[in-house]
Amino acid sequence: MRLIGVGMGPGDPELVTVKAVRVLSEADRVFVPVLDGTDTGRAEATVRAHAGHDRIERLVFALNERTDAARRERHWDAAGARIVEWLRAAGGTAAFATIGDPNVYSTFTYLSQTVHALLPEAVIETVPGVTAMQALAAAANVPLSEGTEPLTLLPLARGGVAPLREALANDGSVVVYKAGRHLSEVAEAVKEAGREAVLGTHLGLPDERVDRLSDVDGAAPYLSTVFVPAVRTSRGGKI
Incomplete structure (x- = not known):
């Protein structure tokens, strides 16, 4: 069981690294953050240039929430629980695509902490991206x-x-x-x-x-x- 945070750069598909493209192509599931489950976010739009659409799943986050910490955390908990559910059922590799770099002001920071707390045996890695x-x-x-x-x-x-x-x-x-x-x-x-x-x-x-x-x-x-x-x-x- 493996979760890989993949940096997608600022939004230009040509600025995605060769390693990121490989991880996206090999991952069994590619999760993407969105504000609304019916909309295509910037990360997903970039992913779609490199990964099969049938492996993409949207996770809703309160990406623009500035004051309500409880609301942000409810979304982190729900997203983390969904990824853990998938990892336990499939036992494969999941990628989480994030704009920029997964270690620079990224939602992946909080998501990976949530997944680790729920499933300590999961291997968590990151692939850097252009900031x-x-x-x-x-x-x-x-x-x-x-x-x-x-x-x-x-x-x-x-x-x-x-x-x-x-x-x-x-x-x-x-x-x-x-x-x-x-x-x-x-x-x-x-x-x-x-x-x-x-x-x-x-x-x-x-x-x-x-x-x-x-x-x-x-x-x-x-x-x-x-x-x-x-x-x-x-x-x-x-x-």
Whole structure:
């Protein structure tokens, strides 16, 4: 019995790794997270380019729940119980496809803990995937980090921008996930720090957009990414 969390990258089927494609093709069952059981989520849409549709099963999660912890946990429990039920009945390998990387702000973290608690003998593994910050750096054609620069990754789904202001005071690149609702505050913090930033929306999808943050007015989708590059004045100056 084996459960493998598979990173699907930002949504572009061509950014899925060769290993991920192999795991998806060999898995007896491929579980995908969705907000609504009747809809195709981003992870499933990417999976369908590489795995047989008859092996895909949707698991409903409260992916956009920010305040009701009990509701989130009910979905984790239900999804974990379903996977354990399948593993016990089939005894094979199940894959769980997740956008980005399964070890970076991923639902798979909580799912794997649930499955392990219910079925300790199950082997749990992960296959890394391309993250949104990597996809945005590539789309913007700006290195994420170089030399001795630190790289700070901040989620802003909850709370204010105080951690961002602190990070911007240091010499290094800063990436902000889930900044959509706080976009105006993020833009103001970047401006006050004398820095520039880019905003990536729908990364890896046909309607992908990369804009200068200072040119964007209003909010952005939940999964938007902001990239504030380090200040660089010469080639190799940070080595």
